[in-house]
Amino acid sequence: MMRMTLILSLLCSVVYLHPARVMAWGYQGHEVVGAIADELIKDNANASKQVHEILNSPLPSADEIKDQQDLLPSKSDLKLQQAGPWADCVKAVTHHDGDRFKYELDPNHPEYETPCIPFNSALERARMEDYVKHNWSAPDCTYQPLGFEQGCHNNYHFADVAIQRDSYDRSDLGTSSHDVVSAINAAIAVLTDQTPAPPFKIRDKKEALLLLTHFVGDLHQPLHVGAVYLDAQSGARVDPDAAHAIDPTTETAGGNSIKDENVVLHGEWDDIPFDLGLKATAELMTSARAVPADTTPMDGWAALWATDTLKVAQDAFNGLSFGPKGTDHKWPVSYGSPEKHMAYLHHMDEVKRQQLAKAGAHLAEILNTIWPKN
Ligand SMILES: [Zn+2]
Numbered sequence: 001m002m003r004m005t006l007i008l009s010l011l012c013s014v015v016y017l018h019p020a021r022v023m024a025w026g027y028q029g030h031e032v033v034g035a036i037a038d039e040l041i042k043d044n045a046n047a048s049k050q051v052h053e054i055l056n057s058p059l060p061s062a063d064e065i066k067d068q069q070d071l072l073p074s075k076s077d078l079k080l081q082q083a084g085p086w087a088d089c090v091k092a093v094t095h096h097d098g099d100r101f102k103y104e105l106d107p108n109h110p111e112y113e114t115p116c117i118p119f120n121s122a123l124e125r126a127r128m129e130d131y132v133k134h135n136w137s138a139p140d141c142t143y144q145p146l147g148f149e150q151g152c153h154n155n156y157h158f159a160d161v162a163i164q165r166d167s168y169d170r171s172d173l174g175t176s177s178h179d180v181v182s183a184i185n186a187a188i189a190v191l192t193d194q195t196p197a198p199p200f201k202i203r204d205k206k207e208a209l210l211l212l213t214h215f216v217g218d219l220h221q222p223l224h225v226g227a228v229y230l231d232a233q234s235g236a237r238v239d240p241d242a243a244h245a246i247d248p249t250t251e252t253a254g255g256n257s258i259k260d261e262n263v264v265l266h267g268e269w270d271d272i273p274f275d276l277g278l279k280a281t282a283e284l285m286t287s288a289r290a291v292p293a294d295t296t297p298m299d300g301w302a303a304l305w306a307t308d309t310l311k312v313a314q315d316a317f318n319g320l321s322f323g324p325k326g327t328d329h330k331w332p333v334s335y336g337s338p339e340k341h342m343a344y345l346h347h348m349d350e351v352k353r354q355q356l357a358k359a360g361a362h363l364a365e366i367l368n369t370i371w372p373k374n
Contacts, residue, residue, distance in 0.1 A: 026270050026271055026272060027084070027085040027088060027114070027115035028271075028272050028276070028277075028278055029084075029217060029221070029270065029272045029352075029356060030084030030085045030088070030115075030213070030214055030217045031081050031082070031084045031085065031115065031278045032081075032084075032272060032276055032278060032279065032280065032284065032356050032360070033084055033213070033216065033217040033220075033356055033359040033360045033363060034079065034080035034081040034082070034083055034084035034213050034217075034360075034363070035079075035080070035081040035278065035279055035280040035360070036280040036284055036285065036288045036356070036357065036359075036360020036361065036363075036364070037080045037213070037360045037361075037363040037364040037367065038079050038080045038081055038280070039280050039285055039288075039360075040285075040288060040289070040360065040361065040364035040368075041364050041367050041368060043373075044367075044368050044371070044372070044373045045373070045374065046371045046372065046373055046374050047364075047367045047368050047370070047371040047372075047373075049371075050367075050370075050371045051079075051080065051209065051367060051371075052079075054205045054206050054209050055078040055079065055080070055083055055206060055209060055210075056076045056077065056078055057204075057205075057206050078118055080209075080213050080363070081278070082115075082118045083209060083210050083213040083214070084115075084213050084214055084217060085115035085116065085214070086116075086119060086128075086210040086211075086213070086214060087156070087157065087210065087211055087214035087215065088115070088214070089115065089116035089119055089128060090128045090131055090132050090153070091154070092104060092105060092106065092112065092113075092116070092128070093128050093129050093131075093132040093133075095132075095136065095149070095151070099133070101129045101130075101132050101133040101136070102129065103125040103128055103129055127203070127207070130203065131153070131201075131203065131207060132151060132153060134201035134203075135151065135152055135153035135156075135199070135200070135201050136151045136152060136153065137149075137151075137152055138152045138178065138198065138199030139199070140176075141155060141176075141177075141178045141199050143155050145253060145256075152178060152199055155176070155178045155179065156178060156179070156180060156182075156183035156200075156211070156215065157180055157183075157214075157215065157218045157224065158179065158180050158218060158224040158225070158254055159174055159175050159176070159179040159180055159181060159224070159225050159306065160173075160174035160227040160251070160253075160254065161173075161174045161175060161225055161226055161227060161306070161310055162174060162226075162227060162228075162229055162239055162240055162241055163226045163227065163228055163310065163313055163314045163317055164237075164239045164241070164242075165241065165310065166307075166310075166311075167307040167310065168181060168225065168303050168304075168306035168307045168310055170303075172241055173240045173241050173244075173245070173246050174227060174240070174246070177197065177198070177199070178199055178200075180215050180218050180219050180224060180225070180302075180306070181219070181302040181303050181306050182197065182200075183200065183211065183215045184212060184215050184216060184219060184302040185197070185299065185302055186200035186202060186208075186211075187200075187202065187208040187209070187211045187212035187215065188208075188212065188298065188299070188302075188366060188370070189208075190202045190204070190205060190207075190208035191205055191208045191209065191212065191370055192370055212363070212366065213363060216359055216362055216363040216366070217356075217359050217363075219302065219305055219306060219309060219359070219362075220305070220309055220355040220356070220358050220359035220362070221269060221270065221309075221355065222269065222309055222310075222312040222313035222315075222316045222351070222355065223254045223255040223265070223266050223269045223313060223316065224254060224309070225306050225309040225310050225313055226309065226310045226312070226313020226314060226316070226317070227251075227252060227254060227255075227313075228252055228255075228258075228317050228322075229246070229247075229250040229251065229252065230250055230252055230322050230325070230331050231250060232249045232250065232324065232325040233324055233325075234324060235321070235322035235323045235324050235325070235331050235332075236322075237322075238250050249325075252331065253266070254266050255269065257325075257329060257330050257331060258322065258330060258331050258332075258333050259328075259330045259331070259332060259333065260332070260333050260335075260341075264330075265333055268345075268348065269316070269348065269352070272352055272356065273349050273352060273353060276353075276356070280360065283353070284353065284356060284357050284360070285357075287353065287354060287357035287358075288357040288358075288360045288361040288364075289361070290357075291357065291358050291361035291362070293365060294365065298366065298369050298370075301362070301365075301366070305358075305362055308358075309355070312351060312355065315351070316348070316351070319335065319336060319340065319344070320333050320334070320335060320344075321333070321334045321336070322334070
């Protein structure tokens, strides 16, 4: 089992070396989170009805999309499970001269389309192009890990809070008005008939629900919230908040710049235990139903959950050490011994199950709060 997990991790990590796909649980994780929430809202007829109607509503307001109403699929039954990967599917939208945005499949990676098949109509692709266009550029929001602009919206998936901190606090470095906590609050705003704070441009409740489902998942992937910052020469940990500024040479990009041989640490954390498949297993549902309800107002939940995930990230980096940054701009990680490495992977597996269950429970908690039982 462990060996199989290792092999799968290696295989999947090859995919995750591709720079356009370096973020988020694999699509499997996002589908599982959605599937858990689908189950949890079943006993709330109001929330179930609203979610079904919103996800399957075919009426975006943009004129350029209205022109394509005739291309609507005749039958539509999207659930939160299928909604989960949407915010990664939009990464297939590329920017062309003249400010044109086009959904284009990567011929080298046809597998990227697998979770995006529910959105492969002309209408849904027009929605994705529209979303990327309107969330591409904003003041102080760039995303260019490869040296060229790839769109502000790529930042919505994560925060990079130094693991030396004990809570998610907007005054700390690595947080922003366009990080994953801000993104969840923006989606909640739209779903509760409010205007989202800039830079978010969310067309309608359907888009908000697609985004919410994805970002609540991301918020529970520990390396999407907690980050180590490393000295390039020595690999020693540094604290950006103590220096009151982030030195870009110390950024590990959520573990994308940390490698164990050919395995990227972020990718290892993105892959979910293969026995889970794409479903809300009985084991996950039991864990999800045991997640305690929040007693504070909903507008503070995303930050509270980020604090919880930050603590999980502290644990995820516990015991790891790093060598100097290599010519490939990555730091090698050391677990101490092969036995400790195996123990780490075993523990990682357990943590992933717990985090997926929490994410599903939290997504359902938001939906049950927005649309309480009648
Ligand atoms: Zn993501």
